[in-house]
Amino acid sequence: MTAELGQIALILALLVSLAQAWFGLAGATRGRLDWMHAVPGAVLGQVFFTLLAYLALTWALVQNDFSIAYVAENSNTDLPLVYRLTAVWGAHEGSLLLWCMLMSFWTLAATRFSRNLPLPFTSRAIGILGLVSAGFILFTVLTSNPFERLFPMPGEGQDLNPILQDPAMVIHPPMLYLGYLGLSIPFAFAVSSLIGLESNTTWARWTRPWATGAWICLTLGIALGSWWAYYELGWGGWWFWDPVENASFMPWLVATALIHSLAVTEKRGAFRNWTVLLAISAFALAILGAFLVRSGVLVSVHAFATDPTRGVFILMFLAFVVGGALALYAWRAPKMPPGGGFKLSSRETFLLLNNLFLVVAAAAVLLGTLYPLFLDALGLGKISVGPPYFNAVFVPLMLPLLVFLGMGPYARWKQADGGDMLHRLWPFAVAAVVFGVTGTLLLGGNAGVMVLAGVVLGAWAIFSVLAEPVDRIRKRGLRNGLGGIPRSIWGMLVAHAGVGVMVIGIAVVTVFGVEREVRLAPGDSHEIAGYEFRFEGTRDVTGPNWDSIQGQFQVTRNGRDVTQMHPERRIYRARPDPLAQVDLHPRLRRDLYIAMGDYLGDDYWSIRLQYKPMVRWIWLGAIIMSLGGLIAILDRRYRLGSGKRATNGNRED
Amino acid sequence: MWRYILPLGILLVLIAFFWRGLQLDPGEVPSPLIDRPAPNFLLQSLHDPEEMVSELDLVGEVTLFNVWGTWCPGCHEEHEELMRLAHEENVRIIGLNYRDDREAAIQWLERLGSPFERSAYDPDGAVAIDWGVYGAPETFVLDHEGIIRHKHVGEITHEDIDQQLLPLIERLREEAEAG
Amino acid sequence: MKHRQSNPVWHCLLLAVVLLLAWGMAIAGTAPEETFDDPELEERYHSIVAELRCLVCQNESIAESNAELARDLRSRTREMLKDGASDEEIKAYMTDRYGDFVLYRPPVTASTMALWAGPAVMLLLASIGLFIALRRRSQMEDEEVSEEEKNR
Structure with missing residues (x-):
């Protein structure tokens, strides 16, 4: 019964989201107030029915209802309850259900917090979101039905993919999806404003919190994925430039550009068309990501089981939704007012320089990711484009960006004073260089130019942030000075510092990390980076749905005990392939990392030992960046939910 | 505007x-x-360690060079099709027994029948590397001069034979007769 | 998950499992990953194997992969380095057998021109476009700037 219930709920959700699209778009076009007022009701209906479908699948998993194919393929009676709950997004069909539900949640949020915006604008935007939702639900129903029955019903399920039975994997997909789907709101707002030609500045102000919100989720989602890959895949890498990673990284780069260009459009009314284009592109890249992951056009370690008919559907969706938006853009963009002017040297220019580098970086990643496909489609052979290419083109684009990142916040709007900036910033620049050079020397002698540049620029990103509060405190005292900084500025400063933290982590771990694959028998030991790893033997461990062989390692440094580590070679009973379960000894300063490889016979094991200095800083930086975004959203200016309905062009900040 | x-x-x-x-x-x-041209190699024959197999054994007529192993599920799948090619279509097939155990391989052929005129024995995969093999089964089609003309990765299905391999073999045989 | 038999992932799993059993004994006794005496060779070795793509598990480098083939190619790389082969010779050895597909750093050829030059060209064009737009912007008539806007 649950399967049928879920199925019906999904179809009803499809119908309500179509109603939402119709009432919103047609209502606004024809000026029918009653239709526009029906939109929030339809949104509630969509939330209700997608939630119902989601709960139906969850219930089926909890109940071990193996008559449903999805449950039989992704669960098992021995699977712990928490993973049965999260198996909903453990494979393609179920993850789409989560996707649809999260989409309805965003729509609900957009409806709630836009009550004070002009009704036609909101109705159109929510109507567009309805079309997007309808597309996703239709995709689920037609190509990837999670409620499909299996006959005959198997007695036992095949279990959830072991590498997904992990805490980070529990929250990574929902977070990432929230990020992708959150980008639909700037998209819908942009398209709605193309139809209604709302004033540049108000439109940008309405969009900013949504863009930032989606960006926060995307940042956290990608960071979680990176962290998961780091300890789960057993290679100790945190970024592989894999097509699927790139698929999440491109929307992030463009969303980051969008946040900055929205600032220019809000302040100056300028570059409206560019900002609209970024809003459309960010969402388009999110859909493109879904296409790359779920269609099988590219080889990837992370890809879902793929099916070309799904690819065809997503492609049609892309052509319809994004193609429609871009056609509208081609038609309406020339009619937009140009906005105000500003000098070549100004905050605006710095924000647009940010856009220049981020968008070119995103385009380069897109080019590298799709190039093998281009050549293959043209019959010019098969090539691989991997990390060496992406590092070679991406890093040089980021270095100048980091220089500007430190300067931008101190350039005045409209017309900046270079002398004033220099005066305020030089002590921090000197401090960054001193810190970077001594830090690199302390870490090790033969560091290259790249690591030096990375550490200096990372330090610059962190130190330059201090100039603002230091100035304020000097002028107005500790309390008034810090209290006087608006939250949006705090948010920016914190996020920029987060970038610095991440960059330092990346530079240090890339250059000073040590990795050795060694062959050890009990009693043997091996030393890397001053740490002595002694292999003391193995013992058998049994878990709820797995058995494993656990290695016992004693780690010492200069003769003193550091820790004991227990990496495992784990076999999940329902699946034959053994899996390395890494053990970590994490510290802010460095991680120690052991992965058990194959048994080589004669008591010998292949063991991968790694020393990862400052690797935590990468994810710490991402968390700080997200925190910055959160602080910025809480700025009073964006509280759209309260106060009276804003009218076009009325600036309240 | 653009x-x-x-x-x-x-x-x-x-x-x-x-x-x-x-x-x-x-x-x-x-x-x-x-x-x-086929890469040079010299390997023991699977059935007889005294006898050697080399690239010269691939010359003379249109030949299939099939990489197989008893551990390889795709090889089981395609075995029947190879038998059809060898015995009904009279195509010469030389095997490369890849990363396998000699005894197990011989028994396997005795049990299921052999589509191979002979098989070279490559237990450590050294020759397979020279042929650019990255999984089994893989099948190369060579013309009568020992030039590699086609490579098929993965198991060969009935359709593959009828639609690709046989027309190609036919064409190569005509070439051989003409020149 | 639906597997076709030719699916490399499937091969990879089978190779890993079956060969692990069948070959455990044969491999024992030979050090799988001995190190070079010369740190410079060691350095070169690591940078080479990190840039070669494993064909069995297609999204790993041969440095990362546990597949039998990756192991063989690693030891082949080692041998060639010890025999004094240059990096180019080792890469040529690989591409002669497996094609350009094995190189994670695609060689610069006519068909990869757009790949390698693309980012620089895009940066150049975008910079010019931005500069023109900004100059036009800076020549525009000023609107009034309110006090709060000057305030960052």
């Missing part, structure tokens, strides 16, 4: 490429050995 239409244009071009991409297999790697 700058307003450009984004739409880029999208359409991308979609066209994706459309084409959906019909291609990204995992299939073409061999650089196509149209080149």
Whole structure:
């Protein structure tokens, strides 16, 4: 019964989201107030029915209802309850259900917090979101039905993919999806404003919190994925430039550009068309990501089981939704007012320089990711484009960006004073260089130019942030000075510092990390980076749905005990392939990392030992960046939910 | 004006490429050995360690060079089809027994029948590397001069034989007769 | 998950499992990953194997992969380095057998021109476009700037 219930709920959700699209778009076009007022009701209906479908699948998993194919393929009676709950997004069909539900949640949020915006604008935007939702639900129903029955019903399920039975994997997909789907709101707002030609500045102000919100989720989602890959895949890498990673990284780069260009459009009314284009592109890249992951056009370690008919559907969706938006853009963009002017040297220019580098970086990643496909489609052979290419083109684009990142916040709007900036910033620049050079020397002698540049620029990103509060405190005292900084500025400063933290982590771990694959028998030991790893033997461990062989390692440094580590070679009973379960000894300063490889016979094991200095800083930086975004959203200016309905062009900040 | 239409244009071009991409297999790697002579090798015969097999044994008539192993599920799948090629279509097939155990391989052939005129024994995969093998089964089609003309990765199905291999073999045989 | 038999992932799993059992004994006794005496060779070795793509598990480098083939190619790389082969010779050895597909750093050829030059060209064009737009912007008539806007 649950399967049928879920199925019906999904179809009803499809119908309500179509109603939402119709009432919103047609209502606004024809000026029918009653239709526009029906939109929030339809949104509630969509939330209700997608939630119902989601709960139906969850219930089926909890109940071990193996008559449903999805449950039989992704669960098992021995699977712990928490993973049965999260198996909903453990494979393609179920993850789409989560996707649809999260989409309805965003729509609900957009409806709630836009009550004070002009009704036609909101109705159109929510109507567009309805079309997007309808597309996703239709995709689920037609190509990837999670409620499909299996006959005959198997007695036992095949279990959830072991590498997904992990805490980070529990929250990574929902977070990432929230990020992708959150980008639909700037998209819908942009398209709605193309139809209604709302004033540049108000439109940008309405969009900013949504863009930032989606960006926060995307940042956290990608960071979680990176962290998961780091300890789960057993290679100790945190970024592989894999097509699927790139698929999440491109929307992030463009969303980051969008946040900055929205600032220019809000302040100056300028570059409206560019900002609209970024809003459309960010969402388009999110859909493109879904296409790359779920269609099988590219080889990837992370890809879902793929099916070309799904690819065809997503492609049609892309052509319809994004193609429609871009056609509208081609038609309406020339009619937009140009906005105000500003000098070549100004905050605006710095924000647009940010856009220049981020968008070119995103385009380069897109080019590298799709190039093998281009050549293959043209019959010019098969090539691989991997990390060496992406590092070679991406890093040089980021270095100048980091220089500007430190300067931008101190350039005045409209017309900046270079002398004033220099005066305020030089002590921090000197401090960054001193810190970077001594830090690199302390870490090790033969560091290259790249690591030096990375550490200096990372330090610059962190130190330059201090100039603002230091100035304020000097002028107005500790309390008034810090209290006087608006939250949006705090948010920016914190996020920029987060970038610095991440960059330092990346530079240090890339250059000073040590990795050795060694062959050890009990009693043997091996030393890397001053740490002595002694292999003391193995013992058998049994878990709820797995058995494993656990290695016992004693780690010492200069003769003193550091820790004991227990990496495992784990076999999940329902699946034959053994899996390395890494053990970590994490510290802010460095991680120690052991992965058990194959048994080589004669008591010998292949063991991968790694020393990862400052690797935590990468994810710490991402968390700080997200925190910055959160602080910025809480700025009073964006509280759209309260106060009276804003009218076009009325600036309240 | 064009700058307003450009984004739409880029999208359409991308979609066209994706459309084409959906019909291609990204995992299939073409061999650089196509149209080149078979790599030199010298290996023991599977059945008789005294007897040697080399690239010279591939010359003379249109030949299939099939990489197989008893551990390889795709090899089981295609075995019947290879038998059909060898015994009904009279195609010479030379095997490369890849990363296998000699006894197990011989028993396997005795049990299921052998489509191979002979098999070279490559237990450590050294020769397979020279042939650019990355999994089994893989099948090379060589013309009468020992030039590699086609490579098939993965198991050979009934359709593969009827639609690709047999027409190709036919054409190569005609070439051999003509020149 | 639906597998076709030719699916490389499937091969990879089978190779890993079956060969692990069948070959455990044969491999024992030979050090799988001995190190070079010369740190410079060691350095070169690591940078080479990190840039070669494993064909069995297609999204790993041969440095990362546990597949039998990756192991063989690693030891082949080692041998060639010890025999004094240059990096180019080792890469040529690989591409002669497996094609350009094995190189994670695609060689610069006519068909990869757009790949390698693309980012630089895009940066150049975008910079010019931005500069023109900004100059036009800076020549525009000023609107009034309110006090709060000057305030960052």
